[in-house]
Amino acid sequence: HIPLERNRQDVIADISSGTLGLGQIVVVHAIPCKRVLVDVGGNIHAFWRKYTIQGPELLLRIHEYFPREPFEEVGWLRARRLLQGKEVSDG
Numbered sequence: 001h002i003p004l005e006r007n008r009q010d011v012i013a014d015i016s017s018g019t020l021g022l023g024q025i026v027v028v029h030a031i032p033c034k035r036v037l038v039d040v041g042g043n044i045h046a047f048w049r050k051y052t053i054q055g056p057e058l059l060l061r062i063h064e065y066f067p068r069e070p071f072e073e074v075g076w077l078r079a080r081r082l083l084q085g086k087e088v089s090d091g
Helices: 009-017 020-026 068-073
Strands: 034-042 045-053 058-067 081-082 088-091
Touching: 009 020, 009 068, 020 045, 020 058
Parallel strands: none
Antiparallel strands: 034 045, 045 058, 081 088
8 A cells, every 4th residue: 555645646646537447557657567467268258367567666456357249249259159068169
């Protein structure tokens, strides 16, 4: 925990606005950091990644979860379905 008075006001403003993700805020404000991918996975419904962003007086543990359907709709992922318990790819 970093006391509020030691935080940068521009960073606090971006966090409060909710328009940028935490990883984006770190980049936009050029906060020195290292990113480490901890886990990645998926199933027929979604995919996810877990990673950390570490820097001086900074440690973020981030878990992002993405439903597959929107990515299938725009063609970024091929649709998948289960057929008799076995995963089948459309197309």
